[in-house]
Amino acid sequence: MRTSFVTGGAGFIGGNLCARLLEAGHKVICYDNFSTGQARFTEPLEKNSNFKLLRGDLLDPDFLAYSMKGADVVWHLAANADVRFGLDHPRRDLEQNTVATHNVLEAMRASGVKEILFSSTGSVYGDASLIPTPEDAPFPVQTSLYAASKLACEGLISAYCEGYGFRGAVCRFVSILGEGYTHGHVFDFVCQLRADPGHLSVLGDGYQRKSYLYVQDCIDAMLLLEGCLPEKYGVFNLGVDSYCTVRDSIEWITEWLGVKPEISYTGGERGWVGDNPFIFLETKKIRSLGWAHKLSIMQAVERTVEFLTRNGWVFEARGEYER
């Protein structure tokens, strides 16, 4: 029986991953500091005797290394995932992403774990010159502190794979949607429309082109990769084979909610400083391993709106952390 160590296991993707790993017969150690993780995500899992929940911080290297003992593989999902407000607290991405990842890698060395899967982001391509963007796109320029920190994490992981004989898979995600989703633009839109169904304020001109992936499709890909980890190190884009505009997503959301808000746009091609107005990843590499996404972007958006509608508590649970 394999033991999986999941950082950020009480988060959106991590919580879903823990559930799937348990279903697949793994023992799971969930490590989370609950800064954005939710006890509601882990509570249903705690009935399973193969699930162990540890409340810990990645910036506590001793407890981290101690907690990791006995694990076979690390799924490193914990991160500050807020892209937009990075400039308001520039140390956060450095500490919670870059330094935290260093600590995860050092804990792996200390506890003898050699396999890692990592959630990176398509944002590392910056304003990509090649779209759809392949994994070996031209050397990118970072436009956000978030993406810069994820790039730093990727560099650390690859250097550890080279230097210490680790095996690693880095997954560059598009935005992930689905049950448990607790931040991002669909969240913001539903949040606004709950407060006032008659008005929606949209950052940018609404023509930003983005790609999304349903969380279970994302986890399918990661589980597949865990079964065929690169001998040393590999990078895999995870996304669907299409994109939509922010205006498309607004149509789907408002239709699902049955509202017809007046929409105001802040204007400009970018939602905020550092936003990439067109994200669309080439996914031939992961598809060549037999993976395919099951849900379209529209279906993923609809599932997300349904989840948010049925789980009003998530709007209260998101606190002051974001700002």
Place this chain on the structure above:
Amino acid sequence: MRTSFVTGGAGFIGGNLCARLLEAGHKVICYDNFSTGQARFTEPLEKNSNFKLLRGDLLDPDFLAYSMKGADVVWHLAANADVRFGLDHPRRDLEQNTVATHNVLEAMRASGVKEILFSSTGSVYGDASLIPTPEDAPFPVQTSLYAASKLACEGLISAYCEGYGFRGAVCRFVSILGEGYTHGHVFDFVCQLRADPGHLSVLGDGYQRKSYLYVQDCIDAMLLLEGCLPEKYGVFNLGVDSYCTVRDSIEWITEWLGVKPEISYTGGERGWVGDNPFIFLETKKIRSLGWAHKLSIMQAVERTVEFLTRNGWVFEARGEYER
């Protein structure tokens, strides 16, 4: 009169840069913790009233920000520059390069400095698939903790340029040689041959192909870039238009020293784990601005050997730091 703030200004490249900046009529604030910097490099400069030496650490953000007040431009050269022994102390590159660069950028924000030039490395291209390697080479995989940390610094600088309106030039150096050179393979070879002119031990098979640049040629390029900083952010390879093998450099060194050692090779195409066996950078971009190197690799090696021969103290000055 421009005021230049030089981190690592008591180091090999930094010391030479401070001297050139003073010659060019700059005021210079040299900030160095003397972990590898040498008082012998700064002593001759202290006679100049435009030169201010501050003994400080980049991991002391308050003193750093205080020291930077009044500067117009930051030349961020301080770094742990040891590539080979990174795996022996994996926190060093993270702290002295990545976190230190974050602190430099934050100090710039705090003190209102908006311009930065940064010494990065051709090692960020890893085992480059394209040689000579252009700035927009395919997204690389890091093979050393040193290069991973420099990549992280580049990402931070570009994100600050995007997010806070900084202007930055990142220079990706090949190995730099010349007066003041205090570590690297030419240093090691001369050090060995001083101790025993009859024998030389070489890491790898000696066929590693590397490129080198004379320190004054490097500084010429950086001074040029300071005069035409990109509006936002730009990356520039700095190197010569050729490469040599380690065996070539051994020939030049032994000839200059007049010794005929027996040479033993440890074997393998890499000098150490993570070493890149072929580094050769495309330099069209910096050359298009009017720069050209003046010295060949052979001349740079000879100048370096001459410097080392005349300055035996550098062998004693390098202490236990490296290990």
